[in-house]
Amino acid sequence: MIDPACPDAIESVFEILDGKWTLLLLRDLFNGVKRFGELRRSLHPISPKTLTDRLRMLEEHGIVTRTLYPGVPLHVEYELTERGQRLQPIFAAMRAWAESEGTCLNKKTAESHSSHA
Amino acid sequence: MIDPACPDAIESVFEILDGKWTLLLLRDLFNGVKRFGELRRSLHPISPKTLTDRLRMLEEHGIVTRTLYPGVPLHVEYELTERGQRLQPIFAAMRAWAESEGTCLNKKTAESHSSHA
DNA sequence: CAGCATCCACTACGATACTG
DNA sequence: CAGTATCGTAGTGGATGCTG
Numbered sequence: 001m002i003d004p005a006c007p008d009a010i011e012s013v014f015e016i017l018d019g020k021w022t023l024l025l026l027r028d029l030f031n032g033v034k035r036f037g038e039l040r041r042s043l044h045p046i047s048p049k050t051l052t053d054r055l056r057m058l059e060e061h062g063i064v065t066r067t068l069y070p071g072v073p074l075h076v077e078y079e080l081t082e083r084g085q086r087l088q089p090i091f092a093a094m095r096a097w098a099e100s101e102g103t104c105l106n107k108k109t110a111e112s113h114s115s116h117a
Numbered sequence: 118m119i120d121p122a123c124p125d126a127i128e129s130v131f132e133i134l135d136g137k138w139t140l141l142l143l144r145d146l147f148n149g150v151k152r153f154g155e156l157r158r159s160l161h162p163i164s165p166k167t168l169t170d171r172l173r174m175l176e177e178h179g180i181v182t183r184t185l186y187p188g189v190p191l192h193v194e195y196e197l198t199e200r201g202q203r204l205q206p207i208f209a210a211m212r213a214w215a216e217s218e219g220t221c222l223n224k225k226t227a228e229s230h231s232s233h234a
Numbered sequence: 235c236a237g238c239a240t241c242c243a244c245t246a247c248g249a250t251a252c253t254g
Numbered sequence: 255c256a257g258t259a260t261c262g263t264a265g266t267g268g269a270t271g272c273t274g
Contacts, residue, residue, distance in 0.1 A: 009216060013212075014134070014140055019246085020246080047247075047248050049259090052258080053246090072254095074254080074256050086218075090210040090211055091127055096206070097203055098127070136266085137267065138267095152235085162268090163267095165237065166237090167268075168237095170266090193237085238274105239271090240271090241268105241269090245265095248263080248264100252257105252259080254255100254257090
């Protein structure tokens with residue numbers, strides 16, 4: 001049953017989590033304050049454009065805060081808000097499911113060979 | 118910290134939930150067995166192509182089963198597997214988050230000044 | 235009824251180069 | 255360091271028409 005007052009609450013949440021690097025990005029931020037370059041290295045082949053896009057989107061949704069420390073060289077820190085921290089149960093539920101299903105579910109569950117990444 | 122044995126479990130789950138109508142589709146299926154046309158009407162402006170795509174994807178992931186009842190006219194039923202049913206806690210977590218944040222989070226959080234939470 | 239085939243529009247993402 | 259600007263590409267979803 002869906003709360004009538006909030007019919008597509010789930011979609012709203014999903015909207016926040018959507019995007020190619022969002023989950024990994026949040027995972028990093030759950031571990032504490034991070035700098036732009038730090039995230040970039042951690043997410044490895046992510047482009048600066050995409051990383052910025054994700055960060056801005058999360059900012060708009062009130063999930064992360066951006067803090068600029070003036071000076072040269074630049075220093076910017078990203079940190080989860082309280083609201084962002086509260087997303088953790090969702091991650092926990094996802095992880096729990098994946099683990100309970102065993103085998104980490106290979107991306108190609110129903111096939112023997114993979115062709116899509 | 119992430120389970121080292123399953124580093125991107127969350128991504129795997131997200132991969133299943135991804136796609137434009139997946140969440141609403143699953144929401145419908147949580148309510149019981151559904152027929153193609155039934156889902157199509159419920160998801161309203163969804164195209165048959167997309168609905169089929171989602172259904173097939175979920176089938177491949179072992180989330181739903183497709184049952185064909187031969188005869189004319191055709192009769193096909195879709196139903197969640199046990200594996201699919203176990204996704205519910207994830208939905209519950211998402212819904213809980215959205216509701217705890219109040220206001221169902223309008224898609225345009227940052228547009229107007231929603232200083233009141 | 236329950237799809238499949240085809241074409242098309244859109245947009246998300248990546249690569250690259252440049253700037254305060 | 256932390257981005258922005260621009261461009262190109264690939265994938266994703268929609269519209270439509272046809273079929274078992």
